[in-house]
Amino acid sequence: MFELDVATRHIKSRRRQTLFSIIAVSLAVGIIIIFMSMMSGYTSILIDSTTENQAHITIMPKEDEDYIYLYHGLENHIHTLKGVGGVSSYLQNEAALQYKHNAEGVLLYGINPEDEKRVVNRDKYMLAGEFVSIDNPGSRMILGFKLAKNLDVNMGNSVTVQIPGAEPTDFTITGIFQTGTPIDETMAFVNLGRLQDLHGSGDVVTGIGIKIFDVYDAEELANGIDRETGYDAISWMEQNAEILNLMETSESMVYFFYIIIFSISGFGIANVLIMIVMEKVGEIGMLMAMGTSRRSIMLIFLLEAGILGMAGVVIGCVLGYGASLAIASITIPIPPEMYFGMDHLPVVIELKNFISASAFAMVINIVAGVFPARRASKMNPVEAIQSV
Amino acid sequence: MFDDVSDIIIQIRNLSKIYGDGVEIKALDAIDLDIKRGEFIAIVGPSGSGKSTLLHQIGILDTPTSGTILLKGIDITKMSDKQRSKMRNEELGFIFQYHHLLPDFNALENVMMPLLIKGTKRSKAKKMAFELLKEVGLEDRINHRTHQLSGGQNQRVAIARALVNKPSIVIGDEPTGNLDTKKSDSIYELLRRLNKEYNQTFILVTHDERMAAKTDRIIRIVDGKIAEDSKNRKDF
Ligand SMILES: Nc1ncnc2c1ncn2[C@@H]1O[C@H](COP(=O)(O)OP(=O)(O)O)[C@@H](O)[C@H]1O
Numbered sequence: 186m187f188e189l190d191v192a193t194r195h196i197k198s199r200r201r202q203t204l205f206s207i208i209a210v211s212l213a214v215g216i217i218i219i220f221m222s223m224m225s226g227y228t229s230i231l232i233d234s235t236t237e238n239q240a241h242i243t244i245m246p247k248e249d250e251d252y253i254y255l256y257h258g259l260e261n262h263i264h265t266l267k268g269v270g271g272v273s274s275y276l277q278n279e280a281a282l283q284y285k286h287n288a289e290g291v292l293l294y295g296i297n298p299e300d301e302k303r304v305v306n307r308d309k310y311m312l313a314g315e316f317v318s319i320d321n322p323g324s325r326m327i328l329g330f331k332l333a334k335n336l337d338v339n340m341g342n343s344v345t346v347q348i349p350g351a352e353p354t355d356f357t358i359t360g361i362f363q364t365g366t367p368i369d370e371t372m373a374f375v376n377l378g379r380l381q382d383l384h385g386s387g388d389v390v391t392g393i394g395i396k397i398f399d400v401y402d403a404e405e406l407a408n409g410i411d412r413e414t415g416y417d418a419i420s421w422m423e424q425n426a427e428i429l430n431l432m433e434t435s436e437s438m439v440y441f442f443y444i445i446i447f448s449i450s451g452f453g454i455a456n457v458l459i460m461i462v463m464e465k466v467g468e469i470g471m472l473m474a475m476g477t478s479r480r481s482i483m484l485i486f487l488l489e490a491g492i493l494g495m496a497g498v499v500i501g502c503v504l505g506y507g508a509s510l511a512i513a514s515i516t517i518p519i520p521p522e523m524y525f526g527m528d529h530l531p532v533v534i535e536l537k538n539f540i541s542a543s544a545f546a547m548v549i550n551i552v553a554g555v556f557p558a559r560r561a562s563k564m565n566p567v568e569a570i571q572s573v
Numbered sequence: 574m575f576d577d578v579s580d581i582i583i584q585i586r587n588l589s590k591i592y593g594d595g596v597e598i599k600a601l602d603a604i605d606l607d608i609k610r611g612e613f614i615a616i617v618g619p620s621g622s623g624k625s626t627l628l629h630q631i632g633i634l635d636t637p638t639s640g641t642i643l644l645k646g647i648d649i650t651k652m653s654d655k656q657r658s659k660m661r662n663e664e665l666g667f668i669f670q671y672h673h674l675l676p677d678f679n680a681l682e683n684v685m686m687p688l689l690i691k692g693t694k695r696s697k698a699k700k701m702a703f704e705l706l707k708e709v710g711l712e713d714r715i716n717h718r719t720h721q722l723s724g725g726q727n728q729r730v731a732i733a734r735a736l737v738n739k740p741s742i743v744i745g746d747e748p749t750g751n752l753d754t755k756k757s758d759s760i761y762e763l764l765r766r767l768n769k770e771y772n773q774t775f776i777l778v779t780h781d782e783r784m785a786a787k788t789d790r791i792i793r794i795v796d797g798k799i800a801e802d803s804k805n806r807k808d809f
């Protein structure tokens with residue numbers, strides 16, 4: 186492969202310029218890998234916290250009904266479906282909580298804690314008390330820590346629950362949870378049977394939460410349940426469509442940014458190659474006279490673009506890796522209740538990001554080489570030789 | 574008196590090359606020419622008469638406006654770029670007024686280049702290139718680059734490079750045009766010796782009549798036409 190020989194010599198003969206273009210590519214690749222790692226980090230945090238803190242599929246009542254009446258049968262049916270890890274029926278009710286002079290509106294959830302724990306790991310977020318403390322139809326309540334703070338209640342205190350159309354009833358606080366999400370301020374749990382009593386509508390629920398093993402199966406499973414039962418089953422993706430759309434939009438915006446950065450580094454490579462081609466006109470003519478085909482001339486300069494690009498990509502990957510690690514190790518001074526309890530910038534180092542950034546860079550670099558390479562290969566050998 | 578036809582390596586018929594749009598320049602005007610294997614030919618003539626143009630046509634570096642050129646019986650005017658490149662690589666050696674050595678390679682590597690282009694193994698190419706550098710008297714300069722060599726030395730490297738593929742035709746366009754008389758004499762002697770040694774055909778453009786007189790045959794070109802084609806007496 187004499188083409189490779191000639192290409193490497195050309196690169197070596199232009200040390201400073203080639204170094205410059207390699208640095209440009211390295212920086213571009215490095216920066217983009219950092220960006221991708223951070224995007225991956227945010228995406229995975231968002232998806233993890235979403236899928237950890239809520240049911241993957243939620244079954245809602247039929248269209249013109251307020252409740253799911255035959256929920257026990259439905260639960261049993263769902264348990265037989267493949268990939269289902271937990272099923273928890275709930276009765277949701279708006280309520281006002283009152284403690285001394287403080288009053289707050291809440292979403293009151295009646296649940297069976299053992300079932301609920303198989304859908305969302307509520308234990309994990311308990312600040313005080315046990316989630317299972319509401320496992321029998323007593324008047325006990327677990328509430329979010331912000332809500333507790335706003336009401337100024339503590340463990341063991343009694344709050345008055347007011348539900349439209351029901352007598353005010355006192356509940357004892359037996360647990361406080363903290364998730365780092367808005368539910369800390371709006372949500373309280375009581376025993377399902379107890380709430381059904383209070384509510385007076387019999388053995389009914391307003392929804393069924395389902396946990397599945399592979400969160401990405403949610404859409405398909407939900408559609409299946411829709412079809413089979415006639416109830417409205419909503420996947421977590423559907424429920425969070427807005428956030429997911431926003432993420433996709435920002436991802437495509439970022440692609441635009443990638444293209445700009447890579448184009449700049451691509452121009453750097455094109456520039457060096459144009460310089461080499463201009464300097465080597467006589468040499469190109471002589472190579473042709475010695476029997477180098479136009480294709481080989483083209484190959485020489487494409488190889489040069491490839492070598493410069495490859496060097497830049499390798500260095501860029503190392504840079505990107507190092508910088509991503511460094512960023513991941515920075516502790517951020519944010520109160521832990523914000524940003525889903527993070528105290529580090531979310532960085533996920535993924536092989537696929539390195540591969541796509543490298544491939545993207547290589548394609549642009551080779552494309553950048555095409556123009557100078559074509560120019561070299563189209564030269565008239567006589568004119569090229571006489572140009573010296 | 575009659576030449577053996579099978580010995581004809583270059584056959585040119587009715588070859589014309591017209592340059593220019595608007596004002597046309599007839600650089601070559603219906604040239605007919607036969608050249609035999611092993612001939613050592615000088616092409617002479619005034620500046621701008623078409624000497625270089627003719628060499629470029631024979632060297633398959635350019636295409637004619639009309640006419641045919643047969644190299645070893647093959648019509649080169651009808652070849653693809655790939656075939657032309659292969660023919661240049663295997664059958665032709667070029668020596669120009671400027672050496673055109675690749676500045677990023679040393680003397681040995683420069684001479685190896687036509688072999689590497691052909692696809693010869695590196696180790697073999699190295700040996701063949703070294704032999705030729707020895708032949709031109711530069712065996713102790715093989716690792717030098719062009720800027721470390723004199724004009725005459727560079728031209729010798731260029732000659733070694735032109736001959737390394739054992740081409741059947743060597744063309745030189747004023748190969749000693751940049752050298753002083755003494756150096757150019759020694760280059761001519763070298764070319765002559767190589768011509769005798771390998772029975773290769775040499776076609777050299779020169780405006781040095783003294784040099785031309787030392788060749789087998791002088792072709793004089795004036796205004797794109799052959800004005801004179803004379804054989805020098807070999808046994809003189
Ligand atoms: N590329 C070209 N474009 C236009 N005219 C050319 C070109 N090359 C050569 N010529 C013209 O063709 C004629 C022959 O040129 P050339 O073969 O170089 O002459 P010589 O080598 O005998 O000095 C000259 O008139 C020259 O100006």
Ligand SMILES: [Mg+2]
Nearest residue numbers: 624625626746
């Ligand atoms: Mg000339």
